[in-house]
Amino acid sequence: MITDIPRDRWQTTWRFLTSDSLLAALLLATAAELIIAGWLPQAPLDDPVAHAQWLSESQARFGQATSTMEALSLFAITRSPIFRALLSLLAGCLLLRLIEVVDQWRTHRAEHASSRPPSPWATSARLLAHVGALVLLAGLFITHTWGWQVTDLIVQGDTRIPLAGTEEWVSLDPDTHDVLHSTGIIPHVHEQGPGVTIRASDSAGTPVSLQKPTEADPVIQLEVALNEEQYLAVPEERIIIQLTVQSTDSPTPYAPVLVQAYLNSPNQPAASATIQNDQELVVGDVTLTFARMPYARLTATHNPGLWPTGAGLVLLALGVMGCAAWSWQPAQSAEEET
Amino acid sequence: MGAAIPLIQLSLGALLTATALATWGNFRPRPVTGRAVRIIQWVTAVCLLGATLLLLTVDRGSGKPSPILTLMAAVATLPSWRPFKRTPWRTAVRILPAMILTIGSLLVEPDDTVPALCGAMMHAALAACGGLAARIAGDALGTLVRPAARPDRTLAALLILLTLVVGLDALITLGQRGIAWPEPAAARALLASTWLLWIAVRILPDRQPRLRAALSIGASLLLVTAAL
Numbered sequence: 001m002i003t004d005i006p007r008d009r010w011q012t013t014w015r016f017l018t019s020d021s022l023l024a025a026l027l028l029a030t031a032a033e034l035i036i037a038g039w040l041p042q043a044p045l046d047d048p049v050a051h052a053q054w055l056s057e058s059q060a061r062f063g064q065a066t067s068t069m070e071a072l073s074l075f076a077i078t079r080s081p082i083f084r085a086l087l088s089l090l091a092g093c094l095l096l097r098l099i100e101v102v103d104q105w106r107t108h109r110a111e112h113a114s115s116r117p118p119s120p121w122a123t124s125a126r127l128l129a130h131v132g133a134l135v136l137l138a139g140l141f142i143t144h145t146w147g148w149q150v151t152d153l154i155v156q157g158d159t160r161i162p163l164a165g166t167e168e169w170v171s172l173d174p175d176t177h178d179v180l181h182s183t184g185i186i187p188h189v190h191e192q193g194p195g196v197t198i199r200a201s202d203s204a205g206t207p208v209s210l211q212k213p214t215e216a217d218p219v220i221q222l223e224v225a226l227n228e229e230q231y232l233a234v235p236e237e238r239i240i241i242q243l244t245v246q247s248t249d250s251p252t253p254y255a256p257v258l259v260q261a262y263l264n265s266p267n268q269p270a271a272s273a274t275i276q277n278d279q280e281l282v283v284g285d286v287t288l289t290f291a292r293m294p295y296a297r298l299t300a301t302h303n304p305g306l307w308p309t310g311a312g313l314v315l316l317a318l319g320v321m322g323c324a325a326w327s328w329q330p331a332q333s334a335e336e337e338t
Numbered sequence: 339m340g341a342a343i344p345l346i347q348l349s350l351g352a353l354l355t356a357t358a359l360a361t362w363g364n365f366r367p368r369p370v371t372g373r374a375v376r377i378i379q380w381v382t383a384v385c386l387l388g389a390t391l392l393l394l395t396v397d398r399g400s401g402k403p404s405p406i407l408t409l410m411a412a413v414a415t416l417p418s419w420r421p422f423k424r425t426p427w428r429t430a431v432r433i434l435p436a437m438i439l440t441i442g443s444l445l446v447e448p449d450d451t452v453p454a455l456c457g458a459m460m461h462a463a464l465a466a467c468g469g470l471a472a473r474i475a476g477d478a479l480g481t482l483v484r485p486a487a488r489p490d491r492t493l494a495a496l497l498i499l500l501t502l503v504v505g506l507d508a509l510i511t512l513g514q515r516g517i518a519w520p521e522p523a524a525a526r527a528l529l530a531s532t533w534l535l536w537i538a539v540r541i542l543p544d545r546q547p548r549l550r551a552a553l554s555i556g557a558s559l560l561l562v563t564a565a566l
Binding site for chain 1: 493494495497498501502504505508509512513514515516517518520521524525527528530531532534535537538540541542543553560564
């Protein structure tokens with residue numbers, strides 16, 4: 001009798017850990033977290049400007065509750081310890097259930113060889129669902145641990161841009177405007193638009209330096225992506241240049257660009273031109289040379305968990321659909337009902 | 339506006355008639371009542387499908403009504419696989435979500451922005467999922483009052499279709515962007531949560547029919563919201 005008690009406790013614990021009720025409770029808790037993530041605006045990770053904008057909008061919407069909600073990780077659900085703990089528990093529960101499924105299948109084959117076996121399709125679907133879910137969770141873990149992403153990256157021309165301090169790179173094909181990249185990268189282009197390369201020279205043909213308002217050091221050549229109205233200066237000659245895309249909603253890479261150069265008066269441009277192709281513009285003693293160089297705004301992702309995630313998704317989907325199609329009812333449920 | 343609105347209004351009237359007939363059939367059970375309700379349901383479903391097609395082709399981009407909601411209402415209106423005679427009162431309750439969706443289609447402005455999911459077919463499949471979810475919600479409303487067996491076939495059909503939608507969307511996104519569920523994507527988070535909810539409803543033990551029914555209603559509301 002004394003020796004039976006620990007074994008019963010062990011069996012009860014095992015039955016609870018592999019029960020449908022526990023799995024359903026974990027799925028419901030995960031779903032609840034995802035619903036919160038869907039309803040509440042989640043904080044952007046990398047972009048400080050976007051983060052500042054998100055913070056001001058959240059404070060306007062939720063007022064003083066924002067700090068409490070932030071402390072509860074409600075604005076970063078998928079990065080919160082609670083969500084990660086839930087996924088870990090889910091993985092543990094699925095692993096134990098997988099052992100249970102395999103064990104039940106083998107026991108049934110050994111002990112009930114004469115009785116009618118369960119449908120092989122139903123058993124396969126059940127196995128697929130559990131294996132698929134575990135592989136998917138493993139893939140997501142690999143992605144989260146070793147993967148990285150660079151968002152809102154502006155790429156112009158065929159210069160290779162190194163990513164996240166690694167050997168991975170992206171660039172733009174100057175002829176086709178396709179994104180070129182190293183093998184471990186998946187680029188996702190959000191938008192493509194017009195851009196220009198600008199050089200300036202004086203009357204003797206000597207290069208004159210150019211400067212963007214946001215950049216400290218003057219340079220001989222500037223590459224400007226025209227995703228918005230841009231300003232730049234020729235400091236030595238006191239020239240301000242304004243670049244505006246002459247297109248409405250979504251400008252094409254070769255949309256015309258209006259260039260206005262201001263020399264003395266801030267209201268009256270000293271020279272202006274609409275650039276269609278490569279072109280020169282003379283402002284006082286300075287010759288500005290414009291060459292078209294379209295840009296692409298993209299997100300570059302390095303995901304070592306890509307294949308496990310994909311394989312897990314396929315297996316899980318097949319398993320869940322198979323279980324639904326063959327009206328699979330887990331043996332555990334029948335056990336619980338009795 | 340064209341013929342879409344009259345068709346939807348006609349469907350709404352037919353659904354009201356079917357509800358009244360089913361309720362009356364509960365007190366005065368006659369085989370002809372059941373057959374009449376089923377015929378009305380078929381005709382209404384065809385009318386609503388016609389209205390959906392009109393809204394997607396002839397009346398495209400003309401604001402209300404919402405074709406997504408009319409498609410959901412059409413799927414929700416289709417008669418049950420099970421024989422009518424056993425549960426006339428349940429049939430009356432089952433029609434309620436379809437009526438709400440039909441009324442909603444006349445009131446809700448369709449969203450013209452680019453859908454979060456890849457492609458119109460996926461959106462249509464999601465709308466069909468919403469319709470199936472509404473059918474299950476109708477059954478669940480009846481179960482809350484008087485527990486009954488769960489609607490296995492509808493639930494199985496919903497789970498298969500929803501798994502296809504969620505799985506394909508995640509796979510396509512994984513191939514295009516390198517991540518299955520990129521942040522921030524509120525629509526995808528809602529859809530994934532809905533999928534998990536329906537799986538939880540599917541595996542909940544049979545001894546908790548009211549909990550399952552309450553969850554089904556919540557999951558249906560969420561799915562309809564996610565599909566809009």
